[in-house]
Every structure is written in structure tokens, then in C-alpha cells.
Amino acid sequence: MSPLRIALWNARSLSTAKAQDALRHASLFDIIFITETWLLPPKRLHTPWTQYHQYGLPTSNQRLGHMGICALINPLLNIPIINLNLTSPHCLGLSLGSFQIICLYIPPLLPSETLISTLSSLPLTPNTILCGDFNSRHRQLTGDHRQNTLGIALLEWITTTPFQVLNNTLAHGIPTLYRYFPGRPTQTSIIDLFICNFEVESASLNIHKDLTLGSDHAVLILTFSPPPLPTPLPPTSTPYKWRLNRLADEKHRLQYTTSFTTNSTPLLNQLLPLITNPPPLAPDIHQLTLALNSCIYTALDSSVGRQGPHTPFSKPWWTPHLTSAVQLRDRLYKQWHQAIGINKIVKWAAYQLAQRKFRNAIHSHQRRSW
Structure with missing residues (x-):
């Protein structure tokens, strides 16, 4: 499978105009996750890209909500996608074939206990990517120059799991948020994160400071080769049948x-x-x-025991001669089906003759076996 390019961006209010501006830069992206959309249901973006929403929460402003997450899927992406339908207003999750990705928006004033409970409630699998605006700062997590209570809580949770912060390994110390104030130094922080619990192959994480699209958050682009799909089990020659x-x-x-009670006890334990x-x-x-x-x-x-297959080939009177006869009959039937014009009559007559010979051979072998 070719590498995937997943973009992450905090829009600080998403409109169709902003989305179109983002998509003009996104022709090579496969998926764009957007946090803080502020969209309320049933608002949809006017775009040919497939869209999934975790809508924001209502506020006193009837037009805009609070929080909100959106995922835009490139129409050219050929991967089966399933919405995980997460109930938490902080999460939007998608299953993409061999892995799943869950985008989160964690408000800056969210209690650290709520952050931990939100993360602990996620349906994590061995191939899971977490991304989003965590508003969590910590030197050990990302190389940020400051830390906060959410960052301390996130670090404590990560140390108990197989997850690793890709910002730390692929873009150590590079800010994702830039705030400019007249006459004052630019304030920076690292709060937009990619976190995963498996080894991502051929991975790179680019943080585009010059591509903010009207927000104070940079656009993050993770490129990696997704894990392969599990090898499907070969079909069994005959289905299991019991009496x-x-x-x-x-x-x-x-x-x-x-x-069943005896055999299932270890599984129950x-x-x-x-x-x-x-x-x-x-x-x-x-x-x-x-x-x-x-x-x-x-x-x-x-x-109750298994039931044997009911096919002619399992009969005691079946012989290689009968196998050849049935194969000839089936071959002539296909030739008749594909024939055109007067040749169709000829092939039909040949098929009918083969069918009679096959039936006569069956009756003959059955009589001999009796």
C-alpha cells in the first residue's frame, strides 16, 4: 500500500470558505482532521470530500458551537472507512482497514481527571493512532519549554500504555501553536499531537508554520506506510456441519x-x-x-457429532470415469452458453448427448454397487 498523508489542523471556527482554502493546499492529502470546527448539527461543508463530524456543543451564539471535530476524506482514497461513532464530544474515530485513528479536542480548562477518563474509555486496538489538539504541554512529551497539568496527566497515562508521541521522535521541540502580540515576543507551544501504539514505517511529521490558514495553529502532516491487512484465512474445502x-x-x-461449560471455563476466567x-x-x-x-x-x-458432506464425489460408487463424464458435460454446457448463431444448436445437441451419457453411467454404477 502506498504511503498515507494525514493532515491535522485546528481551525478555530470552520467555514466552507476556510475548508475550501484548506483543500486548495490539500490535493496530496488523504485525510484532514480539523479540530475546533465550532459547527452545530446539521451543518455540512460544501465539498466533494467525504466528511465525518463530531459536532460542537451549543452556546449562547445560535450560529456557532463550542469544540467540534471534522474529518475530510479525499475522494481518491481507496480504503474502506468505518465511523466508530464515539459518544464523547471530545473524540471522532475512524477505522481504516488495518488501523484506526481517533482525533481528539481537549479544551484547555478541562480537568485532568476528565482527560484520563476520556482516554481510558477509547476503544483502543493494537494499531491505533491518536491525534488532535490536546492542550497538553510537557518537556518530556514533546520538548516543549513549559508544562501544564494536562501535560502531566497525559504523560502519566502514556507511561502505562504502549503509546509514543510522534512529535517527540519525529519533530522534537517544534511548536505547533504561534501567537503574535505587538511589541512582545511570539508565544509558542506544542499542543497538536500525533500519538500511536505501533511502529509506523517510513514515517515523517512535518509542521508547516507558514500554513496556518487564518488560525494560530500550524498544519501538521504525518506521512507513513500503514500496517498491512491481516492475511485472510483460506476457505475450508467443506463447511462444518453437525447433527x-x-x-x-x-x-x-x-x-x-x-x-461447553468445561471447555469455556479458561476463556471465562x-x-x-x-x-x-x-x-x-x-x-x-x-x-x-x-x-x-x-x-x-x-x-x-x-x-452430536459432525455430519459428512453430501456430494456425489463422496459416494462409494463414484469413479474417475464419472468425474470425466461430469467435467465433459459442464464444459459443453459452457460452450453452448458462449456460442452464437447456428453454432448454438450444435453445442446444445452435444451437451444433451453428454448429459444422457452421464446419467446412464450413474445408473450403471449405482446398480453395480448394489
């Missing part, structure tokens, strides 16, 4: 219940701590599903 009608019998039903004390990183749901399926399959095998 499920036997479960109507109390004896077989009791055997199934006993076997593994799941209970996840509910009572959820870890910062969600376990692999695919592996848990495989474990549960294995418990069900084993219980069915020991109680």
Missing part, C-alpha cells in the same frame, strides 16, 4: 452443555478481569472469537 437436530434430545443436550479491570489496550477480538468458536465446535463434536 443439530440431536440437540432436541435431552441426553445430547446435556452432553453439549457439560462439554480470561474475560472476567477484562470486565472488572479493563486494560488500557483492548485484547485481540479475533483471537477471543477463535477461542469461543473452538469451545462450541468441541462441544458439538463430543455431543
Whole structure:
């Protein structure tokens, strides 16, 4: 898969004009995450890019809200995207094939306890990127020259997880916010962040100070190669089939219940701590599903048994001669289907002859087997 280019920008109020101005610079971007849109539902931007919104909260101003996050997806991006539909007003999450990305806006006066609870409630997977305006400053996190309570809280949370701040490793000490005051030095800080819990390959993080688009926040552009999609399991030659009608019998039903209870006890013991004390990183749901399926399959095998495949090839009287006959019949049928004009009549006659010979051969082999 070709590298992805993900842009991050705090708009400080997003309008269609601002969005169009951003998109004029974004022809090479795949995704743009925009924080502080201040948009209220059902406001939409006039753009051909696919858009997802976590709308802002109402204020006394009926036209503009507070907070708000937007994701704009390049129409040329060929990746299946699923909205995670997060309920927190501070988050907008998308699943993009082999990884997910969650954009956050953390207001500067948000209590640090709320920041921790918000992060702890996220549906994290082994391939997760967090980005957004965290309003969190800390020397150890990013190389910022100051720190605040949100920065201290964010550092404490990160130290308990596999996450790393890409600003620290790829753009150490480079500000993302510039505030200019007449006759005073420019104030800078590093609060727009990219954070991930996996090794990003061929990654670069560019912070464009000259591309603020009317905001005091610079545009951040993360370029990286996304993790590969998991290899799909090869299809089984025949589907699993059990004699499920036997479960109507109390004896077989009791055997199934006993076997499943015994086999699933280790899995249950593994799941209970996840509910009572959820870890910062969600376990692999695919592996848990495989474990549960294995418990069900084993219980069915020991109680009702599997049902064999019902195909002619499994019959005791089936021979290689019959295989050749059915292959010839199917081949002639395809030739008839593809033929045109008078040739279609010829192919149909050949197919009908092959069909009769195949049926006669079946009857002959069945009589011999009896």
C-alpha cells in the first residue's frame, strides 16, 4: 500500500470558505482532521470530500458551537472507512482497514481527571493512532519549554500504555501553536499531537508554520506506510456441519452443555478481569472469537457429532470415469452458453448427448454397487 498523508489542523471556527482554502493546499492529502470546527448539527461543508463530524456543543451564539471535530476524506482514497461513532464530544474515530485513528479536542480548562477518563474509555486496538489538539504541554512529551497539568496527566497515562508521541521522535521541540502580540515576543507551544501504539514505517511529521490558514495553529502532516491487512484465512474445502437436530434430545443436550461449560471455563476466567479491570489496550477480538468458536465446535463434536458432506464425489460408487463424464458435460454446457448463431444448436445437441451419457453411467454404477 502506498504511503498515507494525514493532515491535522485546528481551525478555530470552520467555514466552507476556510475548508475550501484548506483543500486548495490539500490535493496530496488523504485525510484532514480539523479540530475546533465550532459547527452545530446539521451543518455540512460544501465539498466533494467525504466528511465525518463530531459536532460542537451549543452556546449562547445560535450560529456557532463550542469544540467540534471534522474529518475530510479525499475522494481518491481507496480504503474502506468505518465511523466508530464515539459518544464523547471530545473524540471522532475512524477505522481504516488495518488501523484506526481517533482525533481528539481537549479544551484547555478541562480537568485532568476528565482527560484520563476520556482516554481510558477509547476503544483502543493494537494499531491505533491518536491525534488532535490536546492542550497538553510537557518537556518530556514533546520538548516543549513549559508544562501544564494536562501535560502531566497525559504523560502519566502514556507511561502505562504502549503509546509514543510522534512529535517527540519525529519533530522534537517544534511548536505547533504561534501567537503574535505587538511589541512582545511570539508565544509558542506544542499542543497538536500525533500519538500511536505501533511502529509506523517510513514515517515523517512535518509542521508547516507558514500554513496556518487564518488560525494560530500550524498544519501538521504525518506521512507513513500503514500496517498491512491481516492475511485472510483460506476457505475450508467443506463447511462444518453437525447433527443439530440431536440437540432436541435431552441426553445430547446435556452432553453439549457439560462439554461447553468445561471447555469455556479458561476463556471465562480470561474475560472476567477484562470486565472488572479493563486494560488500557483492548485484547485481540479475533483471537477471543477463535477461542469461543473452538469451545462450541468441541462441544458439538463430543455431543452430536459432525455430519459428512453430501456430494456425489463422496459416494462409494463414484469413479474417475464419472468425474470425466461430469467435467465433459459442464464444459459443453459452457460452450453452448458462449456460442452464437447456428453454432448454438450444435453445442446444445452435444451437451444433451453428454448429459444422457452421464446419467446412464450413474445408473450403471449405482446398480453395480448394489
